[in-house]
Amino acid sequence: MPTETYGLIYRVVARIPRGRVATYGQVAALAGMPRHARVVGYALNALSSPSPLPWHRVVNARGQISMRSAGDGMDVLQRLRLEAERVRFDAKGSIALAKFQWLPRVRKG
Numbered sequence: 001m002p003t004e005t006y007g008l009i010y011r012v013v014a015r016i017p018r019g020r021v022a023t024y025g026q027v028a029a030l031a032g033m034p035r036h037a038r039v040v041g042y043a044l045n046a047l048s049s050p051s052p053l054p055w056h057r058v059v060n061a062r063g064q065i066s067m068r069s070a071g072d073g074m075d076v077l078q079r080l081r082l083e084a085e086r087v088r089f090d091a092k093g094s095i096a097l098a099k100f101q102w103l104p105r106v107r108k109g
Contacts, residue, residue, distance in 0.1 A: 057082070
């Protein structure tokens with residue numbers, strides 16, 4: 001089950017363009033699992049390091065980097081990668097989602 005679910009999540013994350021971010025909840029909804037933002041976090045945490053997947057483009061609903069309990073410095077790496085893509089943070093460490101959030105095109109049937 002996790003492999004299939006994680007695969008759906010990874011396909012969505014792979015689509016987030018450079019210089020844009022998506023929220024955990026947004027990724028979950030686009031993967032067909034609305035209200036399962038936490039599963040997105042588990043899936044991203046399960047990635048091998050280094051990963052070609054742009055995991056750093058996923059942030060929380062407040063437009064902030066979610067702190068990891070491991071204290072492994074990945075939050076610093078995530079911010080550096082986003083800044084390298086010209087995503088800007090305010091003084092409180094938040095990203096203006098109105099400006100930087102990815103809004104994928106909706107496919108019409």
